[in-house]
Amino acid sequence: MNVSPKKKPVSPKKRVVGFNVMEDRCIWMKAGVVNYHICDNAFDCNACPFNRAIRQAMKIDPSVDHQTAASKWVTYLVERYDGANRPCRHALTGRIAAPKTCPYNYNCSNCAFDQMLDEMDLGADLGEPTCNVVAGFKIADDYYYHMGHSWVRFEHGGRARIGLDDFAACVFGHLSQVDLPPLGAKVQQDRVGWTFGRDDHRAGVLSPVTGTVLAVNHPAREHPQLVNEDPYHTGWLFIVEPDLPKRNLKRLFFGQECTQWIDQEHRKLLGLMGPPYEDMAATGGSVVRDIYGAIDTLRWDDLASQFLHTTKK
Template identity: 45%
Template sequence: MRSQKQNHEVKGFQVVEDACIWMKAGIVPFKMCDNVYDCRTCPFDKAMQKKMTAIRHLESRGDGTALAEKLRTIYKWHPRPCRHVLTGRVDGPRTCVLNYECYHCEYDQMLDEEDLNGFSRKPAFSLAAGYRLARGYYYHKGHTWARFGHGGRVTVGFDEFLVKLFGIPSTISIPPIGTGVKKDHAAVSFSRRDKSATALSPVTGTVLAVNTKAQAHPEIVHQDPYHDGWLCILEPNMPKRNHKGLFYEKESLEWTDGESQRLLSMIGPEYMDLAATGGEPIDDVYGSFPEIAWETLAEKFLGT
């Protein structure tokens, strides 16, 4: 199970390392990102922006610096790679033409708009007891996930364990844009015929976007919970603290394996044996075993 002493920084989606983009660009020798790649609110980034403005002024006067040549050595395909290439958000090559002044870059704004309308790349997966877990996502004990993205925004959804536990929902109710949600408190509700349940929010924040397609077609959440079936995007409060208490990578696999064992012990010993041989998880536990009450499943696995 999860180690209480383990400490790590928040990983951004598709960000391979924790290195600051200024370190990745070779401009500073060593600096780790501690602001979930939210450069707009980072004091270090603001200081570097000032420095780069001064350097650009010198270059325009012909005084020149070693910076451009250094970047050409590191990135042979162009001297100033876009920060979104450096963090793995987009594929290169792509040159920064605004001296890393992202706040008035149309391309940067376009990517932020895409963030508010879902995301294009399907995640890679790891397996735990046959359940898929998207790599790079954080998992809440109530079986919701959080994907920390660029600009500090957080995408939220259900994990595969939850959607297989309750089957295809009839309705999904997501808080409207502008609503505040709190970590470990009720957030997204769903129903199946005359039964309903509520899942807890993995982070605290304000709803910026809602997946209306998933609301209109709840089967999408069941079919693709980690990508097309995302639920909402939040502007988090204190994003660096929001990840505390969430499961990540190896600990999320160990936790999911434990949850699977708890579920199988409720179903019966024959399914414990099936799981031991590598059998697939049951796709609709509630529909397959109506003798296990909906309320029991919600209490034991959602904490509601």
Template identity: 35%
Template sequence: MIEKKDNHSRSHIGYGSSYRRGRHHEVKQPAGIGSVLGGQVWVIKPDKKAQAENPCLWMQSGAVKFKSCNNFYDCTTCKYDHAMQAKVDKGKQVSWQDAMRRRPALERVCRHSLTQRIAHRACAYDFRCEKCDFDQYFEDVLSAKTKSDPTWVETVKGFDVPRHYHFHNGHTWARIESGGYMRIGLDDFSQKVFGQADGFELPLMGKEMNHNEIAWGLKRRDNLADVRSPVDGVIVEVNTRVLENPGLTNREPYGDGWLFLVRTPDIKSAAKQLMSDADSTNWISEEVGVLEEMVTEVAGPLAADGGTFGSDLYGNLPGLEWKKLARAFLKTE
């Protein structure tokens, strides 16, 4: 039983295209690209005036006609940005900075406004970002502390699985943030199975985490469960709010209840080691099957359709063993 929650539906798919519901006779018409998904006809149409879903700085400045960012607004490691800068140095390309300097004064906005990461803000440093205090503050402080909320969530028998989040099989998640960071947390499944934590044993900023190795601890009563890290990287921010209020991770596991912000050396490789979207939904369905067997052992047969699980299974079913749950779902004890 899968339900979907759409908190921010949209009718574009980036890279200059739009889509709409169609009729069966439109599948073969030249007006658009017809396809069938789930029994519904969708007509996808290239749009010459469409905006990129994640517009590149070079595109927004007018230095190039069309380019969507595929490096999470981490310009320092972007191959495209480096190649364009090389062309600028050879005099074969106008820089995005010079393109912006040619605009009327009121249109000379901050690079973070150009890429839609912040609201309208005028540039006061003539696009010399290395001299801008706000630019440094935004990258090091504001972007690190800003939470990320899922825009599309599927619910599998009471467990939320958001879109565009990458999952580790130890029930942790990683979300790629603009600027090339990864935000880390515990998923909704683990929160509901283990119940509200009394506290967390979290590493400090600057600590290096390694993929699939034990990185922090989850405490409840006299029990402690180790949790494995979903990625390699160095912690650049710790969410101190969850130390003061552990229940925040239960109420908003994919929002304010995040645990760390990590800088990883190769963000794309890190994401490839994890599950995303369809894979994560199928995986949660399989985990629900394992959980149903464990619950049946201590509480007897479930409803014919399995029913929907609520929160705090460990607290409400005394027969469920902490260590057994940790071994099965966190892959630790």
């Protein structure tokens, strides 16, 4: 009797889920070029392999007149949308409400309007997230989490907004200093990207993604209490342009994974706090926002090592 070996379970493929994105159909699907394709890169078309493949198939090149390009895809696109009616991809994805045509054949890197929208987003308030509560700590919907308790939310175009999660904000409490990377600096996933301090204590935080810093949140840097009071909204820290967003996903928690992870971190915290605090184990209760300051037995170095996974300082 032959027994077939058991197949290993296949992990679901992760995709970059954009924050507050109501429409997830690929622009090529919206334009009628392909029948079905769901965007898995937060509309970061410049770094999207599918976009590159379609453009190659359509022989789209800014230096080549699309009318003379020998491709059935180009013919189809021209028949559906002539140069005067081809809609801007930001209208197709719902990023802008007003109708607008694309004069660059979807070569967005040459478009000043595309660059203007990205610059406007750097300073825009894109909204407060809805949150679930696990073991008394908030988890923001559609946010990704790193094991070092930093969070990242991918916004339109694949840019990543980064901050400290609610668990770490509560554990380390009222910070007196936040040191952020300068504009243009490179941060790398799993390496210290920024630091924070309290009195004479310092701790480094691992960056959740690899990329280049585009903007920093000056109010949070000048008023570190924002990080403790509102870590997922006004207390965000900086924005990066990720090198390749999808490559970072394997090291990030998302969705149900976050619930399981925070529950494990909570149990680890209770172990550091000791037996008198075991009654805090019930999920759903509220916690103080300064655990380090409230529990005399907790050591800063132990908390940084256990939860931030950085060198003790």
